[in-house]
Amino acid sequence: MTNVTVIGAGVAGLCAAYALSQAGLTPRLVDRNGAPGSHGCSWWAGGMLAPFCEGATAEPAIVTHGQKAAAFWAEITEVHHRGSLVVALERDRGELDRFARRTSGYEPVSDLSALEQELAHHPRALFFPSEAHLDPRRALSDLVSLLASRGIAIECRALTPGDISGPVIDARGMVADLPGLRGVRGEMLVLHAPEITLARPVRLLHPRHPLYIVPRADGLFMLGATQLESNDRRGVSARAVLELLSAAYALDPRFAEAELLETGADLRPAYADNIPRVTVRGRVLHLNGLFRHGYLMAPALAEQAVAYLTTGIKGDLVHED
């Protein structure tokens, strides 16, 4: 078990390489594009570590495994343990009640002035104190540095599992083209709004245009994300920009003055149940289907893959093909 190769240096592959190194192994790590960047969907993520909020629509496996993600990432990069907030416009307060019924781990808040002064005009909110967030691009780069310090550097090569002998962890996302894997398009924006001081992710529930805003350093905010059943990889649509900005504007009109720094669109690889999997096919382990839970679920997926490789233990995310 000394010759493991990881293909793909997105969040799944990097976490797998990290978990292997934690197990005392030094895997080979290859990616056709080299270091992480705008070519991979990990680049465009929000970075919310919000298992309880996700539980409103995700399967219980996401809530269970996702709770361990913040501790995993805290060993690697800066994780902001400030919880997350869910609000709705007054007209849509039924959405907030429904969200509350379908989630756990929150405190209902009627006065937001202590938490987020700027949202104090919302008479009701849900606060999920144990949730966290990180900056995905920084997390990727911190993880790459940490791996390099352990002698694991990213080789810039286009390889497939067939090119390699020995055990392979295939974490190539959509490129892997596995049966049952589909792309779910997501679109996001990055705004510079130095006036706004939100300290934690905020979700705005809306019947048609739900939105989340994740604060990053230096007055930057990530706005996301649309979710379309489409393999369309083209740039952000005007509609998505309109919807995301309108929702942000409804949350805080000062977003209208923000500088629109970046737009991004990519595909989230997902299986039909939207739960990630380690699919075992002989000596190849395919880590894929992280959907909208890359940073939340990659740690658990990586740990189960490594446990399977090193001890044969088959976790609930492991499927033998």
Added chain:
Amino acid sequence: MREFYGVSLANPLMLGTAQYPSPAILEDAFRQSGACVATVSLRREAGQGQAFWDIIRGLGVHALPNTAGCYSAREAITTAQMARELFETNWIKLEVIGHADTLQPDPFGLLAATEALAADGFEVFPYTTEDQVLAARLLDAGAKVLMPWGAPIGSGLGLNNRYGLKTLRAAFPDVPMVIDAGLGLPSHAADAMEMGFDAVLLNTAVAQAGDPVAMARAFAMAAQAGALAHAADPMAPRDMAAPSTPVVGKAWL
């Protein structure tokens, strides 16, 4: 049972395919409810979503592409033409939206688009209000099915204008009609079927329920119960209490 362009449905439930927690849950909702028509949105979903379209195809139900999100007749016609190629069906659920917030149909654009599409060989399912005059015009324009709304899309209000819907049903006894949009509860579906409508179409009430599969089953049961009741000729409400057991012969003094 009235047919939809020559197709008779074994189950009066039609379901949308948007907003489910996952395609696996969508699939389960269809299988367990027996819904036999699936609406698909070209603009928002399946345009480039071959994988998603494969999942819908795998359900083995009739696909009813829609023109959701179109605000003019011209836009709706173009979308319908693209949908015909992609989904290989002449069926089109025609939505021409007149108002962004209520998603209320634009009757004028709807009529124009129905006329053009029917002339082009489409089998049009126009999403309309309960307006009887508009219904007559849509039928004149070539529609052979009508889809009157229960209430605005996604509102879950049920049958907002029962009187208007009842009048519409009575005015065109031979036209197959689907109550589309606004249903929130299975009882709304039963109500619509008891009134003699031929099917119900809904999406949000199932897809966004806490348990979409259970809710789809509940809607299917309710729609079937309503259809059965309508066919069984329900009693009319009476103003006086009438005993089910004869009272003669009892000591009633």
